[in-house]
Amino acid sequence: MSHPPAPLPADGPARAQCPYCGVGCGLEMKPPAAPTAAGEAVWTARGDRHHPSSLGQVCVKGATVGETLHRNRLTTPLYRPRTDQPFEPIGWERAFALLEERVRRTLAAQGPEGIAMYGSGQFLTEDYYVANKLIKGALGSNNFDANSRLCMSSAVSGYMRSFGSDGPPCCYDDLDQADTVLLIGTNTAECHPVLFQRLLKRKRKQKQDLQIVVVDPRATATSDAADLHLAIRPGTDLALLHGLGHLLLEQGGVNRAYVEASTEGFEALAELWSGWTPETVSLFCGIEEQQLRQLAARWAASTGVVSLWSMGVNQSVEGTATVAGIINLHLVSGQLGRPGAGPFSLTGQPNAMGGREAGGLARLLPGYRSVTDAGHRAEIERHWGLGPGTIAPTSGLTVWEQIEAMERGALGLWWVAATNPLVSLPWLDRVRAAVARCPMVVLSEAYAGTETAAIAHLVLPAAQWSEKAGVMTNSERRVTLCPAFRAPPGEARPDWAIFAELGRRLGFEEQFRFGSSAEVFAEFAAITAGRLCDLSGLSHGLLQEHGPQQWPFPVGTPPGGGAPRLHTSGRFPTASGRARLISEQPMGLGEPPDGDYPLVLTVGRYLEQWHTMTRTGQVERLLRPHGQPLLEVHPADARDHGLVDGGQAEVSSRRGAVTARVLVTDRIRQGTVFLPMHWGAAQEQACEANRLMHALGCPISQQPELKAAAVTVRPCEEAPGI
Numbered sequence: 001m002s003h004p005p006a007p008l009p010a011d012g013p014a015r016a017q018c019p020y021c022g023v024g025c026g027l028e029m030k031p032p033a034a035p036t037a038a039g040e041a042v043w044t045a046r047g048d049r050h051h052p053s054s055l056g057q058v059c060v061k062g063a064t065v066g067e068t069l070h071r072n073r074l075t076t077p078l079y080r081p082r083t084d085q086p087f088e089p090i091g092w093e094r095a096f097a098l099l100e101e102r103v104r105r106t107l108a109a110q111g112p113e114g115i116a117m118y119g120s121g122q123f124l125t126e127d128y129y130v131a132n133k134l135i136k137g138a139l140g141s142n143n144f145d146a147n148s149r150l151c152m153s154s155a156v157s158g159y160m161r162s163f164g165s166d167g168p169p170c171c172y173d174d175l176d177q178a179d180t181v182l183l184i185g186t187n188t189a190e191c192h193p194v195l196f197q198r199l200l201k202r203k204r205k206q207k208q209d210l211q212i213v214v215v216d217p218r219a220t221a222t223s224d225a226a227d228l229h230l231a232i233r234p235g236t237d238l239a240l241l242h243g244l245g246h247l248l249l250e251q252g253g254v255n256r257a258y259v260e261a262s263t264e265g266f267e268a269l270a271e272l273w274s275g276w277t278p279e280t281v282s283l284f285c286g287i288e289e290q291q292l293r294q295l296a297a298r299w300a301a302s303t304g305v306v307s308l309w310s311m312g313v314n315q316s317v318e319g320t321a322t323v324a325g326i327i328n329l330h331l332v333s334g335q336l337g338r339p340g341a342g343p344f345s346l347t348g349q350p351n352a353m354g355g356r357e358a359g360g361l362a363r364l365l366p367g368y369r370s371v372t373d374a375g376h377r378a379e380i381e382r383h384w385g386l387g388p389g390t391i392a393p394t395s396g397l398t399v400w401e402q403i404e405a406m407e408r409g410a411l412g413l414w415w416v417a418a419t420n421p422l423v424s425l426p427w428l429d430r431v432r433a434a435v436a437r438c439p440m441v442v443l444s445e446a447y448a449g450t451e452t453a454a455i456a457h458l459v460l461p462a463a464q465w466s467e468k469a470g471v472m473t474n475s476e477r478r479v480t481l482c483p484a485f486r487a488p489p490g491e492a493r494p495d496w497a498i499f500a501e502l503g504r505r506l507g508f509e510e511q512f513r514f515g516s517s518a519e520v521f522a523e524f525a526a527i528t529a530g531r532l533c534d535l536s537g538l539s540h541g542l543l544q545e546h547g548p549q550q551w552p553f554p555v556g557t558p559p560g561g562g563a564p565r566l567h568t569s570g571r572f573p574t575a576s577g578r579a580r581l582i583s584e585q586p587m588g589l590g591e592p593p594d595g596d597y598p599l600v601l602t603v604g605r606y607l608e609q610w611h612t613m614t615r616t617g618q619v620e621r622l623l624r625p626h627g628q629p630l631l632e633v634h635p636a637d638a639r640d641h642g643l644v645d646g647g648q649a650e651v652s653s654r655r656g657a658v659t660a661r662v663l664v665t666d667r668i669r670q671g672t673v674f675l676p677m678h679w680g681a682a683q684e685q686a687c688e689a690n691r692l693m694h695a696l697g698c699p700i701s702q703q704p705e706l707k708a709a710a711v712t713v714r715p716c717e718e719a720p721g722i
């Protein structure tokens, strides 16, 4: 490898962005004073008061991250020709030889389309950039997708359609200035805790000046703090938003000047909204008319409205349409482009934003560019020193299309990195069967024994956060340098360095001659010049010296001079310079409940656990509050289906069945049940919620509807021994 190991500081805290959620808090990591009783060297984390996004605050996951870094790690490449055989440790030399041979064989037999990579919003930006350069550039296949497809894809498509470009326009300070905050499809209290605490603190101090409104079929820790909670029927958000528009029109909540100067499509939208009367909406969404009227009156009277949303909106067959529904309201009422106002998508993973900047989805190229744009392709080919026509002109396979391609036997190599799809993809039994048809599944992973390792042939040990340097961008477009401050275990290597090494071995010496991640970043940052996400003035050195910075940050921007907000001029990066108002009718759920499957299962998160538990599952303190997955059921549904609190239930859908312990609670809407996503097959308390989910997705964003599937429930006997 040509990359030198990053220098390790002898002592003193290292500053980095927390590697969990998209709030992107700053952490100060202190080296271990002495080994623990168990002989472990545990770094301690505390909030970094110098980080502008979090000002020293931290939640329980961030605070315990030091305990997760060293346990149960992969230390050497592992290989087996068949998945029914045990893994054998092999060296890197053999691992690269296997990879190189497989790439060449697949290119010869199936062409570039036979290769696909599935990456992650937990990559550093440098990992993302080199992966894209390898797959889309060197190999000429646009089949690079990331788990952001399951997460942020609808928000990306939504911003692109309405504003002409991706890019959340707000910043966290807006929450200090808004007088109404609408939280729709987001359990911010558990999933973006530090941001939520900031909002709560203000609410306590300025009770009358801030109204919090929550839209969620469940009562959550988030709705507990709300002035108004609309517990709508799952999948009816778009109708609710149209109903709000209807009342805004009626109550003079339209900002005519803004609509005329900065938008197009108002007539059609007003026509659509006129059909969504409060009576219709109340029936459709299953809420009281009065609640809708209350929200509309509040919105119309507000000087600043911020809407926050996450998976309850994005993970839906009408995810992109619902994002447009939110943005429409902000545009028509002129609630954006100024302090305390705007449609603010909360990103899930710590670097989903960086992934979007680096072109980390099947139809994107670095710098918010698109593979379908000939000019964009030519720019990137020039930057990458590749011949004209190297980058394919059509969108690559999204992750579910990758699964379908494996079903057809059309992939010769599937490379999964920094994600655990055998827990997190929908319809897991179908995924398992499809993947079994792929002759070479490679997994780049930090931890041993994950569910996805069970279907892999070649496992590559990855250096993770704290062991490799690079940047992450949080939800408010703030870029933080995360230094390498611990040594990686055994032979583990940074993901970007693995991709670069393979690129060189495939003959792209020039393109992958990176000596450090700072060099990777420098190349990437230059490519963003002139784009909305212009990071060209940033470098590892600047971030090290001056701390985290928001983009846009073109060359010449002074430290601290990045833009807190986008679209402040009322001009948008569309052909006409106007934002587009989008008129779409609600379609409802992809799989509505029926006589056989009368309930809607929704799947989400607990405060203390992170996704598939490879990290948080190792911390005793984090397991205490929720030691097992619980099926939340409304008392009326429990009665109808013979379930009792604390008993076992079988939950089944058209695709499979799982069992879970029952929690009878009136905090969930009748007709809806809830399971957490965290406990995959490798966990002792396994409850694979995604065996139940279908794979229908939004036709625009291709984001699967991971928030809703039709299920039925029945009591079941406890398995012996439990």
Ligand SMILES: Nc1nc2c(c(=O)[nH]1)N[C@H]1C(S)=C(S)[C@@H](COP(=O)(O)OP(=O)(O)OC[C@H]3O[C@@H](n4cnc5c(=O)[nH]c(N)nc54)[C@H](O)[C@@H]3O)O[C@H]1N2
Pocket (backbone or CB within 6 Å): 021, 022, 151, 184, 185, 186, 187, 188, 190, 191, 192, 215, 216, 217, 218, 220, 233, 234, 235, 236, 237, 310, 311, 312, 313, 347, 348, 349, 602, 603, 604, 605, 606, 607, 608, 609, 610, 611, 707
């Ligand atoms: N503790 C913790 N925090 C995390 C994560 C984690 O794993 N654990 N993961 C991070 C990631 S990657 C992400 S994407 C975010 C996710 O953050 P969130 O989106 O806040 O989390 P979820 O629990 O997936 O879903 C949010 C809410 O959507 C509601 N919901 C379900 N269906 C509907 C609907 O039809 N309409 C509406 N309005 N609401 C609905 C659910 O009841 C749930 O309360 O969290 C990030 N932060």
Ligand SMILES: Nc1nc2c(c(=O)[nH]1)N[C@H]1C(S)=C(S)[C@@H](COP(=O)(O)OP(=O)(O)OC[C@H]3O[C@@H](n4cnc5c(=O)[nH]c(N)nc54)[C@H](O)[C@@H]3O)O[C@H]1N2
Pocket (backbone or CB within 6 Å): 120, 122, 123, 147, 148, 150, 151, 152, 311, 315, 348, 349, 417, 418, 419, 420, 421, 423, 424, 425, 444, 445, 446, 447, 450, 462, 463, 464, 465, 495, 603, 604, 610, 611, 612, 613, 614, 615, 677, 689, 690, 693, 706, 707
């Ligand atoms: N039904 C349902 N399904 C869902 C969701 C839902 O709400 N409902 N949410 C979806 C969403 S929003 C998301 S984001 C996904 C999340 O799902 P996943 O991405 O599958 O979840 P993680 O556990 O975060 O997986 C990350 C993996 O990368 C490994 N890792 C950590 N750091 C590194 C590194 O530096 N390099 C490498 N190579 N590996 C590393 C971790 O050990 C872990 O195994 O789940 C999706 N699935």
Ligand code: SF4
Pocket (backbone or CB within 6 Å): 018, 019, 020, 021, 022, 023, 024, 025, 054, 057, 058, 059, 060, 061, 062, 063, 191, 192, 193, 194, 195
């Ligand atoms: S709120 Fe998110 S980013 Fe902040 S400490 Fe908690 S998990 Fe980390």
Ligand SMILES: [Mo]
Pocket (backbone or CB within 6 Å): 150, 151, 152, 348, 349
């Ligand atoms: Mo996510």
